[in-house]
Amino acid sequence: MGTGERKRREREEREELMISHAGRLLLRDGFQGLNLDELARAIEYAKGTIYQHFCTKEDLVLAVATRALQLRAELFERAAGFTGRTRERMRAIGVACCQFAVVHPKYFQLDLMLHSQSFWMEASPERRMAHGRMGERCFRVMDTIVRAARDAGDLPSGSDADAVKFSLVAVTMGSHAMALEPEIQRLCRLRDPLEATRRNQDLICDGLGWRPLLTDWDYAATDRRIRAEVFPEAAWLDVAAPGTSEPTPPAGRRRKGGRP
Amino acid sequence: MGTGERKRREREEREELMISHAGRLLLRDGFQGLNLDELARAIEYAKGTIYQHFCTKEDLVLAVATRALQLRAELFERAAGFTGRTRERMRAIGVACCQFAVVHPKYFQLDLMLHSQSFWMEASPERRMAHGRMGERCFRVMDTIVRAARDAGDLPSGSDADAVKFSLVAVTMGSHAMALEPEIQRLCRLRDPLEATRRNQDLICDGLGWRPLLTDWDYAATDRRIRAEVFPEAAWLDVAAPGTSEPTPPAGRRRKGGRP
DNA sequence: TCAATTATTGACTCAGAGTCAAAACGTGGA
DNA sequence: TCCACGTTTTGACTCTGAGTCAATAATTGA
Incomplete structure (x- = not known):
């Protein structure tokens, strides 16, 4: 009979409700502050x-994080629709990452929380696997581009696709995480966290020898195209675009050891 | 009278005892698992x-973290004693970071925990400042080297010292953090986390145009010198040294899209 | 309509962070 | 040596909130 089907659907909807409300509370109060009594009251169960x-x-909370990762994966997949040189396409992924951090700053912090301690131990294997699958979705997008880059000769033929992905992921997450830290902001006189993150991605790509290098291509134009074609809502790109990756000033402008 | 002086000293010794025992328990059980009743019993207060x-x-816990950061600062300062080209000297700092991660893996995880949510809100301003001061100690060491590099012309003259430091910190912390993640290890087929971290540092330095570039210098030899001169205990350097930063295999060895 | 099965409930347990009035200790003067 | 007063230490207590489970309600099939 069809009753079982309806029940399954109702159950799923309720889980959805729980995850979305938990997300709201989590963003407001953080993990410690998330109170299941309050959540129960809010969703009337x-x-x-x-x-x-x-x-x-x-x-x-892991379920909430997986939902957030899904949003990220969707942005990645949208970014993958961008056409151009392989490095431009990877740049679109970088923009997607920043866009995610801009639109869901708290979800990004949540993501960082997962990289700590006993979270995984307390979660069910099913949830862990679901999260892993969503991670794979993100990696698949990157992998396609990295392989295309190697095939096209934009990346050195000896490049290890896994190592390239790791470098990009590490620099991106590290930059975002450090940029959020007030202590680091102070010590590095950080103005614009997103700009710093994207610059670090540029440095890694240059270091990898991913052509065309920063000096050989107008990536500000690329950013404008990315904005126009896949992320029209990314208003922050406008601000960063003009001075992308800090143009080297005419030699001699800076004094040797000086600082204001 | 001298009694007050003795009291102050006793108080300090007791705080020391608390921090060191808390550290032990923290490493064993993590933050959630750290039980103050148990700590009290252990130290007999x-x-x-x-x-x-x-x-x-x-x-x-922040006090414990600051203690850990002190250990890191001490390694940095030891590394600063290494002599050579500026990029070699910064490489010694990179080795210090890895050495810290090797010797105190759990302390490193603790460090990551600080980059999350309400920790700072719950700690006293004094502790926060003490932690900040220890961070400055680490940054000072890096700053000296970066400025020397610019002055020596090893770094492009337009380089922003703060941005360079940020890039290095971000890539290092990001690489370590990601390398600890089992999920990332799986998705990137990561063999040696330390090697991956150091390789990413190399990529950033190359991207910054920090001479001599990876292709123009025998950094494996540098690593041997670092080992001999400042980190004799860093046995892990031996393992990584031979194949530092993955030599490009003779062209044509890899098939285009293939994967086992 | 009703018994059997399944789902929901919220009062309860239990662990552990943080508190505070009472007890112990130290000090200086007689 | 003893006492009175201020300071420090103590651990039983409070309070919050995660996780449980017996009682209750809803659903189903006959």
């Missing part, structure tokens, strides 16, 4: 019902 | 006495 879906608080 | 030194659990 008993706490026990929440535990019918999620084995622990961590399990619930 | 009442819980109330702990709260005479630290306003919250977070405050205590």
Whole structure:
């Protein structure tokens, strides 16, 4: 009979409700501050019902994080529609990352939280796997571009696709994470976190020998095209675009050891 | 009278005891698992006495983190004693970072935890400032080298010292953090986390145009010198040294799209 | 309509961070 | 040596919130 089907759907909708409300509260109060009694009240179900879906608080939060990762994957896939030189296409992914950090800053912080301690231990294997699958979706997009770059000769033929992806992921997450840190902002006199992140991506790409190099191509124009073609909503790109990756000033403008 | 002096010293010794024991428990059980009742029992003081030194659990943990950062600063300062080209000297700092991650892997994870949410809010301003000061110690070492590099013409004259430091910090922390993640290890088929981190540092330096570039210098020899002169205990350097930064294989060895 | 099965509930347990009134200790003066 | 006063230490207590589970409600099939 069809009853079972309806039940399954209702259950799914309720889980959806729980995840989205938990997301809201999580953004507001952080992990420690997320209160399951409050969540239960907000969604008008008993706490026990929440535990019918999620084995622990961590399990619930991981589900929220996976949802966030899904948003990221969707941005990646949109960015993958951009056409141009392979490095331009990877640049579109970089823009997608920044766009994610701009639109969902708190989700980004949540992502950082996962890189710590006992989270994974407290979550169910199913949730862990679901998260892994979403990570794969993101990596697949990058992988396609990296391989295309090698095939096109834009990347040195000896490049290890996995190593290239790792470098890009590491520099991107590291830059975002450090840029969020007030202490680092102070110590590095950081103006624009997004600009700094994108510049670091540029440095890595140049270091990898991914052609065309920063000096050989007008990437500000690329950014304008990315904006126009796949991320019309990325207003922040306008601000960063003019001075992309800090043009080397005419030699001699800076004094040797000086600083204001 | 001299009694006050003795009291101050005793108080300091007790705080020391608390921090070092808290560190032990923290490494064993993580932040969530750290139990102040257990700590009190271990150091044979009442819980109330702990709260005479630290306003919250977070405050205590931040003190432990600052202690860890001190260890890192000491490694940095040792590395600063290395002589050679400016990029070699910065490389010694990179080795120091890896050495820290090798010797105190858990402390490194603790460091990552600080980059999240409400920690700083729950700690006292004094502790926050103490941590900031220790961060400055690390940055000072880097700053000296970066400025020397610019003055020597090893870095382009237009380089912004703060931006260079940010790039290095971001890539290093990001690489370490990502390399610890089992999910990332799987997705990137990561063999040796340390090697990957150091390779990313190399890429950033090359991207910055920090001479001599990877292709123009025998950095494996530099690593041997670093090992001999400042980090004799860094046995892991031996393993990574031979194949530093993945030599480009003779062209044509890899098939185009293939993967086992 | 009703018994059997399944789902939901929220009062309860339990762990552990943080508190504070009472007890212990130290000090200086008689 | 003893006492009175201020300071430090103590651990039983409070309070919050995650996770449980027996009681209750809803659904189903006969």
